[in-house]
Amino acid sequence: MSRPTKVRSVEFIPSETKFIPEGSSNCNVHFNEIKIEELEALRLKDLENLSQEECAEKMEVSRQTFQNILNSARTKVTEALIMGYGIELKGGDFKTPHCQFICNSCGQTFIPTLKKDLEACPSCNSEDIFCTKKKIKCKKVCKLNIKE
Structure with missing residues (x-):
């Protein structure tokens, strides 16, 4: 039996949630779903250039868990770029300091x-x-x- 997923802390919530390759329509494109916490991992590591330890601390997870989230996000983004898939940002196990x-x-x-x-x-x-x-x-x- 696996442990329950720990809720991750996320500071950025995207306003745009779907990205499709140019020339495609929503009807005929496959979407890779990227969880909100995966987007946050990409943002912290690749845009903010924080260390893995700093990223993990901000998301309130272990370094290994952070690395797993980051690897998953990078795989999904790379696959979408190579295969011509769309990207949809949704779901996940996260909390935010913003009001809901x-x-x-x-x-x-x-x-x-x-x-x-x-x-x-x-x-x-x-x-x-x-x-x-x-x-x-x-x-x-x-x-x-x-x-x-």
């Missing part, structure tokens, strides 16, 4: 990435949204990490 909202109308849970996401649900456009951490509309607190 829930829509009382449609039940959608989301992390606001744009300022407009603080006003209405990105799925159904309802204004009946609340922060899951504070159970209130916390626009002033959440605006600290939101892009225009």
